Amino acid sequence: MLTVLGRQTSINVRKVLWTAAELGLAYELDERWGTTRDLSEPEFLALNPSAQMPVLSDGDVVLFESNAVCRYLAGRYGEGAIWPFDPAARAKIDQWMEWQSATLNPVWSDAFLGLVRRPETYVGREDAIAASAERWNRLMLVLERELSGRPFAAGDSFTLADIVLGLSVHRWRSTPISHPPAPNLTAYMERLRHRPAFDTVSPPDMA
Numbered sequence: 001m002l003t004v005l006g007r008q009t010s011i012n013v014r015k016v017l018w019t020a021a022e023l024g025l026a027y028e029l030d031e032r033w034g035t036t037r038d039l040s041e042p043e044f045l046a047l048n049p050s051a052q053m054p055v056l057s058d059g060d061v062v063l064f065e066s067n068a069v070c071r072y073l074a075g076r077y078g079e080g081a082i083w084p085f086d087p088a089a090r091a092k093i094d095q096w097m098e099w100q101s102a103t104l105n106p107v108w109s110d111a112f113l114g115l116v117r118r119p120e121t122y123v124g125r126e127d128a129i130a131a132s133a134e135r136w137n138r139l140m141l142v143l144e145r146e147l148s149g150r151p152f153a154a155g156d157s158f159t160l161a162d163i164v165l166g167l168s169v170h171r172w173r174s175t176p177i178s179h180p181p182a183p184n185l186t187a188y189m190e191r192l193r194h195r196p197a198f199d200t201v202s203p204p205d206m207a
């Protein structure tokens with residue numbers, strides 16, 4: 001049995017849950033971590049010394065970093081279905097996964113935290129929130145243009161890249177900023193919403 005440690009409200013936890021669901025894998029979600037138990041407790045640090053969710057435990061295999069976990073699940077259980085064996089096809093998927101975690105993720109946190117999670121530390125930080133929203137929109141329009149010629153991020157079929165990007169598009173659209181028109185992203189979300197796993201893992205009210 002797979003165990004995923006972390007809260008479902010975390011976008012990085014949802015990447016792993018969606019991947020497992022696409023592969024038809026049963027899992028247990030241990031949401032104590034990040035809710036009633038602190039990620040800086042020694043028991044959790046032994047699993048991820050960076051004190052971040054998600055962590056996956058699969059027998060002897062314990063892993064952190066959501067994209068690495070998704071690749072592990074697809075590589076071990078997916079038989080090439082959502083992460084093909086062909087090196088060029090696989091690299092295209094990895095390219096978009098890296099773009100999501102290394103290029104896109106750093107820009108949205110001020111806007112998302114300041115407008116959705118709203119901890120007290122964001123009171124009076126309107127400039128940082130506005131700058132983050134502007135950079136976020138700019139990068140989402142990169143994806144909007146990319147999706148003008150194909151239905152999914154890496155081509156004609158659904159892959160791991162669509163899990164990480166789909167959750168990112170969903171978060172962007174759920175955050176109350178001024179969104180520029182993005183018809184390709186709207187159509188993309190509609191395509192992803194038809195997948196049975198999507199609403200289970202990422203209910204509409206969960207940004």
Ligand SMILES: N[C@@H](CCC(=O)N[C@@H](CS)C(=O)NCC(=O)O)C(=O)O
Pocket residue numbers: 010011012013034039051052053054064065066067101
């Ligand atoms: N690069 C990491 C980032 C993980 C991350 O930022 N996790 C956040 C939740 S989305 C976290 O654990 N934050 C600490 C906390 O909520 O206590 C990954 O992709 O797994």
